[in-house]
Amino acid sequence: MDTQIADPTLTTYDVERVRADFPVLSRTVHDRKGKPGKPLVYLDSAASAQKPRQVIDAMTRFLEEDYSNIHRGVHFLSQTATDQFEAVRGKVARFLNAPSERNIVFTRSATEAVNLVAHSYGRAFLSEGDEIILSVMEHHANIVPWQLLQADKGVRIKVVPVDDRGVLDLDAYADLLSDRTKLVAITHCSNVLGTVTPAKEIARLAHERGVPVLFDGSQAAVHGVVDVQDIDADFYIMTGHKLYGPTGTGVLYGKYDLLKKMPPYQGGGDMIESVSFEGTTFKLPPARFEAGTPAITEVIGLGAALDYIESLGREAIAAHEHDLLRYATEKLSQVEGVRIIGTAPGKGPILSFTVEGVHPHDVGTIVDQYGVAVRVGRHCAEPLSERFGVGPTARASFALYNTRAEADALVSSVIAVKEFFGA
Amino acid sequence: MMDELRELYQEVILDHGKNPRNFRHPDDANREAKGENPMCGDRFMVYLKLKDGVVEDVAFQGRGCAISTASASMMTEVVKGKTEAEAKALFETFHDLCTKDDHEHGDHGPVDEEAMEKLMVMSGVRQFPVRVKCATLAWHAMNAAIEGQDKASSE
Numbered sequence: 001m002d003t004q005i006a007d008p009t010l011t012t013y014d015v016e017r018v019r020a021d022f023p024v025l026s027r028t029v030h031d032r033k034g035k036p037g038k039p040l041v042y043l044d045s046a047a048s049a050q051k052p053r054q055v056i057d058a059m060t061r062f063l064e065e066d067y068s069n070i071h072r073g074v075h076f077l078s079q080t081a082t083d084q085f086e087a088v089r090g091k092v093a094r095f096l097n098a099p100s101e102r103n104i105v106f107t108r109s110a111t112e113a114v115n116l117v118a119h120s121y122g123r124a125f126l127s128e129g130d131e132i133i134l135s136v137m138e139h140h141a142n143i144v145p146w147q148l149l150q151a152d153k154g155v156r157i158k159v160v161p162v163d164d165r166g167v168l169d170l171d172a173y174a175d176l177l178s179d180r181t182k183l184v185a186i187t188h189c190s191n192v193l194g195t196v197t198p199a200k201e202i203a204r205l206a207h208e209r210g211v212p213v214l215f216d217g218s219q220a221a222v223h224g225v226v227d228v229q230d231i232d233a234d235f236y237i238m239t240g241h242k243l244y245g246p247t248g249t250g251v252l253y254g255k256y257d258l259l260k261k262m263p264p265y266q267g268g269g270d271m272i273e274s275v276s277f278e279g280t281t282f283k284l285p286p287a288r289f290e291a292g293t294p295a296i297t298e299v300i301g302l303g304a305a306l307d308y309i310e311s312l313g314r315e316a317i318a319a320h321e322h323d324l325l326r327y328a329t330e331k332l333s334q335v336e337g338v339r340i341i342g343t344a345p346g347k348g349p350i351l352s353f354t355v356e357g358v359h360p361h362d363v364g365t366i367v368d369q370y371g372v373a374v375r376v377g378r379h380c381a382e383p384l385s386e387r388f389g390v391g392p393t394a395r396a397s398f399a400l401y402n403t404r405a406e407a408d409a410l411v412s413s414v415i416a417v418k419e420f421f422g423a
Numbered sequence: 424m425m426d427e428l429r430e431l432y433q434e435v436i437l438d439h440g441k442n443p444r445n446f447r448h449p450d451d452a453n454r455e456a457k458g459e460n461p462m463c464g465d466r467f468m469v470y471l472k473l474k475d476g477v478v479e480d481v482a483f484q485g486r487g488c489a490i491s492t493a494s495a496s497m498m499t500e501v502v503k504g505k506t507e508a509e510a511k512a513l514f515e516t517f518h519d520l521c522t523k524d525d526h527e528h529g530d531h532g533p534v535d536e537e538a539m540e541k542l543m544v545m546s547g548v549r550q551f552p553v554r555v556k557c558a559t560l561a562w563h564a565m566n567a568a569i570e571g572q573d574k575a576s577s578e
Binding site: 357358359360361362365366369376377378382385391392420421422 | 425427428431432437441462463464465486487488489490491492551554557
């Protein structure tokens with residue numbers, strides 16, 4: 001018993017109770033002729049997480065009772081909706097330990113947040129010959145917006161490599177930093193390898209040269225505690241739908257002096273002070289970057305998702321997920337012919353792998369017949385799949401609602417794949 | 424449930440997937456087209472030797488899943504020796520086989536019935552909509568090569 005008590009996940013984290021909060025997790029898939037198929041084993045949360053009842057209810061309640069447009073009306077409902085919407089800005093600020101809620105810009109997605117910085121900051125402050133440093137692990141969302149800027153402004157993109165485990169090469173990064181470097185944009189946690197990058201050190205080295213740093217926290221914000229002030233991020237990006245919240249909710253954190261000097265990204269209502277055909281003046285951030293009616297109900301849902309996460313405790317969630325990753329890695333490694341891609345120490349709960357002799361697409365189709373949902377492909381990170389010379393991979397990702405039994409289901413379905421193909 | 428898997432991955436398909444036929448780059452090929460599925464990273468080059476409107480040789484290289492590799496392999500077997508028109512008719516008919524119910528199949532002109540019988544093993548993909556692109560990838564590339572394009576336009 002002593003060893004069990006030493007494991008915090010067993011004493012403080014009741015995963016079955018957590019699972020009961022997620023209606024979809026009780027369903028079966030591939031039902032046939034009224035006969036239930038296999039229980040859903042959802043291991044694709046890194047693509048998008050399932051939603052707890054608390055989020056669904058908060059959105060329904062808001063739509064039924066308090067819905068209205070925000071920042072506009074003098075009427076009762078508009079004020080109510082505005083108050084609730086703005087309260088979520090405060091929750092996000094606390095979630096990231098931002099100094100103030102005015103550092104928080106709502107976007108429609110993490111992708112839009114990167115595009116916002118590339119378009120606004122990039123066009124205003126970068127010019128031909130300036131360099132942007134990315135890593136080879138970036139999601140396409142943190143590559144392509146910079147390539148568009150490259151085509152438009154003639155900036156150059158430099159890429160930090162990783163070693164065979166998937167650890168970022170900090171020395172190479174330090175060497176890439178130069179007087180020409182004007183921005184660093186790097187993931188805080190790789191969506192393919194799970195590698196957590198040393199954000200604080202990345203920022204420190206950049207700041208020695210006065211270079212601002214953007215972190216893509218789409219995965220990192222889900223699996224641990226993020227403190228934007230501690231890592232000293234200039235920009236930090238996250239997305240709601242991977243945080244058990246709805247789609248249509250992205251977040252850009254920015255240091256206020258940077259946000260303040262940035263021109264608008266899109267024009268429209270709600271971001272202006274006054275409009276005339278002689279000239280228009282813009283509101284201060286964050287409103288300046290929130291043109292048009294936002295995803296109001298979804299932001300309310302995001303607020304409920306953050307409350308939910310806090311109610312479980314982010315450290316407890318991280319410990320639970322880490323246990324699953326360790327367990328699944330150990331079991332899957334024992335299957336002959338399985339190669340795990342991404343073995344960085346302290347990585348997030350993302351498990352990419354290949355099965356010798358079987359294409360990942362076939363792996364995905366077959367494990368799906370056992371109810372196991374994994375992502376297959378190149379995970380929107382083509383340069384990385386080239387780096388590891390493996391092409392596409394299968395990826396299982398673990399979330400706060402997954403169990404060791406589900407990790408077992410993954411492993412036995414992979415064994416079934418091998419048997420099927422005689423591999 | 425597993426029956427459908429067996430339906431998709433019939434022995435013939437597993438065999439072609441593991442030991443693809445005409446997996447080479449012919450020296451005398453005069454047409455080639457790339458077929459690519461960006462979602463899963465499957466990538467094939469299809470090579471044709473066209474002479475006087477006849478496909479004298481057809482081969483492919485690249486990497487893909489069992490379904491796409493088997494389908495490419497079988498494509499090379501049935502298309503070889505066909506006229507351009509016959510090859511295109513086979514492509515259209517095969518495409519229907521993978522995507523449409525029997526009664527919706529169109530008339531694409533005279534088609535090699537024996538070849539179609541062989542290709543019937545691929546019809547299991549209809550139960551797996553996301554895999555249809557795998558089954559038709561090399562066929563699209565072959566069709567593009569006949570039309571003188573260097574890459575298959577994805578549907």
